[in-house]
Amino acid sequence: MNSYIVLLLAVSILLLLIFNIKTSRRFNLFDHWLHHQLVKKHDGYKWQVIAFINDPKLMVVWDVLLAGLLLNEERNLTAIWVLGTLGFADASGIVMKKLIRRRRPIMHSDMENGYSFPSGHVLGATTMGLILLQLFAKEFGLIFIIGIVALWVMVIISRLSLKSHYPSDIVGATSLAIVCFSISQQLFLAF
Template sequence: MNLSIFLSASLTLAFLIFNVKNSERFNIIDDRLHQRLIRNRDGFSWQVVAFLNDPKLMVVWAVLLASTLIDQNKYQTALWVLATLGGTDLAGIILKKLVRRHRPDLHSDMENGYSFPSGHVLGATSMALILVHLFGAKMGTGFVIGLLVIWLMVVISRLSLKAHYPSDILAATSLAIICFSITQQVFL
């Protein structure tokens, strides 16, 4: 991945962490943006999208992908897939415990734990980046657009279910890009 993308993601994540932890004004603006984004989001079962992209289920998808790669004797690539998702998830868990941001008001009782960064978006972004890297050139633009649509559905589901603030989504996306970039350099 491009160094400028890595640096942009790193600066974005640092900016978000600092402001979520230290700026009441930033958090008020983030909450107001969240309120505007969640209006009139009923009518579609976003729980289904959230379930299919649950961080625990994303691990299952990664193991299945790695198993397929092992069957094709692509051991290093399989290890990269597992390290990318595993490392990203671990970084997300650590960041959640360091920041300790509570979820937005009116979030579902099914949503527990801290909200920053979004684990669902973190996993969906990581998996999308992995799949684009592995199959994007071969499968073409339609495949990449399909992954983008799925990713957007995950983002909308997390906001619609009132589980995350917009900055949680942006932080997860930035963290996934950072971890993806690092594991690419280490494994590929």
């Protein structure tokens, strides 16, 4: 699929979500209902490890380590791109959280604070997953791709199981990550 079509689709989904979260009571009621259906029983504690490993602050550490490895291989521009891509995505997520100001679901963990939309964990995991796929998918093949996708799915399940986010927070974070990654990739290719 053409990267511009993917970017346009991600932007459209993101804008549609923002509009509905801010203006549609029916959409928000559906999102609450869907969240409740997905997490009927509270078994989220086993997902704390996945949430911890993919915490946005720790994701920065993983990003810096990856950039360090790339610098060691004298791939300086790629290392800067890796840092810039996650930084751009994280900054966009922080700004969006402050603009949307969506409260977290009822019964979320006391360890979670801040606003709900978009999910910072999913934003970081999606962005890092896209970065890793871009850099290493050809080299490591299908098993690597499946591993990245499996980890990403586990992050999504952890955020829902811990009752930290609504489904639209997950979709919004994924869309925002695709938008930020696509823009960053186009800037990187321009150099």
